[in-house]
Amino acid sequence: MATVAKDCNIQEQDLRDKEIRENSDSDTDSQTDVLRAAGIGIAENDPTEPILTLRMWVIGIFFCIIVCGLNTLYTLRTPSLTISGSVVLLLAYPLGKLWEKIVPDWTVPLGSWSFGLNPGPFNTKEHTLIYVMSNLSIYVRLGADVLTEQQMFYGYKAGWGFQILITLATFLIGFCLAGLFRSIVVVPKELIWPGVLSVTALTTTLHHINQNQVQARYNTWKMSRYAFFTMVCCVSFCWYWFPDFIFPALSYFSFPCWIKPNNKVVNQVFGMSSGMGLLPITFDWSQISYVGSPLLIPAWAILNVSVSLVFWIWIIAVACYYTNVWNTGYLPFQSSKVFDNTGNVYKVKKIVNAASGYKLDLKKYLAYSPVYMPVTYALNMFGLSFATLSSLLVWVILEKRHVIADACRRVPVLVMESLPGRSRAYSEDDRGDPDVPVWWYLVGCVIALFMAIFAVEWWDVELRWYGVLLACLVALVFYPPLALVYATSNLKINIDIFCRIVAGFVFEGKVLANIWFFDIGYITTIKGLYFAQDMKLAYYCHIPQRQLFLVQCVGMVVGTLSSLGVLNWALNHISGVCTSSAVNGFSCPFSSTHFNTSLIWGAIGPRRYFSNQIGYSALLYFFIIGAVLPIPIHYLSRRYPKSLWKKIHIPLFIGGLNYLPPATGMNYGSWAIVGLVFGVVIRNRVRGWWNKYNFVLSSAMDSSVGIAGVLIFLTVFFTGASKHFNWWGTEVYKNTCDWKGCAHLAIPKGGKFGE
Numbered sequence: 001m002a003t004v005a006k007d008c009n010i011q012e013q014d015l016r017d018k019e020i021r022e023n024s025d026s027d028t029d030s031q032t033d034v035l036r037a038a039g040i041g042i043a044e045n046d047p048t049e050p051i052l053t054l055r056m057w058v059i060g061i062f063f064c065i066i067v068c069g070l071n072t073l074y075t076l077r078t079p080s081l082t083i084s085g086s087v088v089l090l091l092a093y094p095l096g097k098l099w100e101k102i103v104p105d106w107t108v109p110l111g112s113w114s115f116g117l118n119p120g121p122f123n124t125k126e127h128t129l130i131y132v133m134s135n136l137s138i139y140v141r142l143g144a145d146v147l148t149e150q151q152m153f154y155g156y157k158a159g160w161g162f163q164i165l166i167t168l169a170t171f172l173i174g175f176c177l178a179g180l181f182r183s184i185v186v187v188p189k190e191l192i193w194p195g196v197l198s199v200t201a202l203t204t205t206l207h208h209i210n211q212n213q214v215q216a217r218y219n220t221w222k223m224s225r226y227a228f229f230t231m232v233c234c235v236s237f238c239w240y241w242f243p244d245f246i247f248p249a250l251s252y253f254s255f256p257c258w259i260k261p262n263n264k265v266v267n268q269v270f271g272m273s274s275g276m277g278l279l280p281i282t283f284d285w286s287q288i289s290y291v292g293s294p295l296l297i298p299a300w301a302i303l304n305v306s307v308s309l310v311f312w313i314w315i316i317a318v319a320c321y322y323t324n325v326w327n328t329g330y331l332p333f334q335s336s337k338v339f340d341n342t343g344n345v346y347k348v349k350k351i352v353n354a355a356s357g358y359k360l361d362l363k364k365y366l367a368y369s370p371v372y373m374p375v376t377y378a379l380n381m382f383g384l385s386f387a388t389l390s391s392l393l394v395w396v397i398l399e400k401r402h403v404i405a406d407a408c409r410r411v412p413v414l415v416m417e418s419l420p421g422r423s424r425a426y427s428e429d430d431r432g433d434p435d436v437p438v439w440w441y442l443v444g445c446v447i448a449l450f451m452a453i454f455a456v457e458w459w460d461v462e463l464r465w466y467g468v469l470l471a472c473l474v475a476l477v478f479y480p481p482l483a484l485v486y487a488t489s490n491l492k493i494n495i496d497i498f499c500r501i502v503a504g505f506v507f508e509g510k511v512l513a514n515i516w517f518f519d520i521g522y523i524t525t526i527k528g529l530y531f532a533q534d535m536k537l538a539y540y541c542h543i544p545q546r547q548l549f550l551v552q553c554v555g556m557v558v559g560t561l562s563s564l565g566v567l568n569w570a571l572n573h574i575s576g577v578c579t580s581s582a583v584n585g586f587s588c589p590f591s592s593t594h595f596n597t598s599l600i601w602g603a604i605g606p607r608r609y610f611s612n613q614i615g616y617s618a619l620l621y622f623f624i625i626g627a628v629l630p631i632p633i634h635y636l637s638r639r640y641p642k643s644l645w646k647k648i649h650i651p652l653f654i655g656g657l658n659y660l661p662p663a664t665g666m667n668y669g670s671w672a673i674v675g676l677v678f679g680v681v682i683r684n685r686v687r688g689w690w691n692k693y694n695f696v697l698s699s700a701m702d703s704s705v706g707i708a709g710v711l712i713f714l715t716v717f718f719t720g721a722s723k724h725f726n727w728w729g730t731e732v733y734k735n736t737c738d739w740k741g742c743a744h745l746a747i748p749k750g751g752k753f754g755e
Contacts, residue, residue: 045542050119056126060133068559069566075141078585083706086699088134096122133555140563152578153595165455172448174527179441185483193536194490201695236704243284247729251284261736271738272666274332280669290667294675295698301489302675305656328375332741336593336661340369360603383619385497387626388655396481398634462513471521493655496522500601514602589662
């Protein structure tokens with residue numbers, strides 16, 4: 001057994017060394033330099049530091065409850081704010097230091113076991129685990145979108161029991177995916193996981209770890225990272241009151257539309273709400289970071305997505321729109337809604353409702369209208385999503401087949417060594433800490449499957465037990481390639497459309513089955529990405545994986561209860577929630593988009609949808625496009641390893657626009673500009689400044705906007721004070737064709753198009 005494990009180690013190291021050599025770029029810093037810029041490698045590990053302390057549990061659970069609730073609340077809002085982990089890191093630090101100073105150092109006996117009230121200095125390991133527990137807030141909001149869709153758009157209220165079971169089940173499935181594939185997507189040192197770099201940078205900044213050493217390494221400003229963070233955070237906090245409340249036109253700064261508010265072409269070209277966003281100027285960080293902080297994304301990844309935006313949205317989509325392909329000229333250029341043949345938003349309750357058992361009423365559907373999609377919706381959410389699926393699988397076969405094959409050969413060894421009483425010859429932890437046995441995750445899988453199957457069968461949401469198993473199989477197949485992309489680029493790629501299509505064929509005409517197949521097959525993989533990211537963070541911060549395992553399990557339970565409590569309160573108490581007239585933009589944009597998609601694939605179904613007269617069957621050719629594109633790029637990059645071909649990443653080029661809609665060209669355009677300015681111009685010209693401050697700047701911006709957004713909502717919008725505040729800066733961007741969603745073509749005299 002030891003010989004087998006040794007051989008596996010040698011093979012794995014050879015493959016890693018080869019991949020690192022192939023992906024090295026002469027014009028960028030080495031991976032070591034980037035990690036040190038983020039504070040990784042600065043602090044030495046102290047194995048005597050306490051980790052699972054009372055202080056960590058109290059502060060961690062407190063923030064898990066608060067942040068999970070707030071992020072669930074803000075998933076219902078446009079633009080959506082996220083209380084990021086950086087906010088928790090910032091606020092938890094003074095609380096931890098306060099505990100250190102004022103709580104007495106008493107020991108509380110509990111029989112043969114005891115614990116101390118004050119374990120001493122507040123350390124980085126406690127701080128990081130508090131972040132990990134609160135970071136669950138990102139996962140719970142994903143499930144909240146689906147629950148909102150079921151309750152508010154389809155009118156089916158399943159109750160607390162179903163909500164708790166299905167949410168915990170999807171949590172556990174994602175958690176187990178990350179654990180089972182840990183050796184592929186977490187352990188390899190060449191997989192940096194850029195999303196954690198701002199966390200480590202802020203942690204080392206707050207704890208003043210080797211600040212003199214940092215200054216000596218980077219020949220730049222003498223201002224400490226802590227002082228820089230404080231300054232940026234205060235300035236950004238004060239500024240955010242302007243684009244969010246005082247002068248919201250700064251957020252939607254489409255001044256050409258203000259000049260020509262009724263000119264359709266001008267509004268379609270420069271509009272930021274329903275237009276192309278060809279002039280992506282905004283002074284709102286929440287708009288710029290709508291798809292994630294651009295300061296954390298590698299420049300090569302931003303370039304791939306930027307070229308994708310220009311080619312697919314500003315060229316291909318524009319050409320289709322103005323030539324009225326699929327009758328899109330009668331609809332807004334950009335929208336997360338679907339429409340009927342009169343140009344109005346599709347009235348779903350006419351064809352699917354409780355009276356029909358949430359199944360399609362075919363006669364009413366034929367008498368009403370086919371479903372029409374705006375051009376960006378059809379092209380990105382469907383065509384490019386099809387291409388992403390095939391390109392992702394081909395890309396993995398071409399680029400990562402050796403890594404996957406080697407990991408598969410190690411699975412029997414890992415399973416045998418994880419059994420009780422077996423010796424541990426193969427170690428994934430170079431610090432010598434005992435790893436989490438594989439069988440722990442296998443037990444978690446069994447529990448998750450039981451909860452999911454019981455929930456869908458008992459509450460009769462149309463998804464049968466075999467649908468749960470099929471959805472889990474989809475997640476199992478696609479998780480490794482999705483994680484490999486996210487671990488290198490910090491960008492997620494959607495496979496949701498594949499889940500929708502499979503469910504559409506297996507459970508044709510059943511919308512509830514479609515949304516829960518999507519939840520179990522796709523949302524679990526996204527949760528698994530975040531769990532794996534936290535596992536990588538634990539490696540960087542010298543936290544044993546078993547302690548991390550326990551913290552993540554506790555956080556799952558606490559976060560679920562907090563999220564569901566806030567969600568049910570919001571859906572019952574916010575005025576106009578999930579409608580266009582909702583206060584402060586609580587129109588449920590993500591749930592609305594999911595609802596439209598489930599309508600198409602669940603109620604109408606892929607067979608009927610692709611056989612209608614509109615011509616959407618042409619989108620199926622994108623499967624072929626996605627499968628073919630990676631092949632020439634792969635061989636050109638191998639043939640010319642120092643050329644631009646090496647920087648082309650086909651899954652990102654095809655699937656990088658996965659937030660569009662509800663994100664717009666303005667969101668992606670401003671995100672790309674800021675990312676390239678910092679990732680290329682500033683990094684190359686003032687590298688010392690970038691190394692010292694870039695990740696701290698990202699944390700400061702996220703923290704300040706998150707705190708300011710919550711404060712503004714609670715003090716201004718929720719109290720109703722905003723109703724009495726109106727002036728030109730709050731209304732000018734609303735009085736435009738862009739905001740109203742004007743179409744290029746007028747509806748024919750008969751009142752309908754497409755006939």
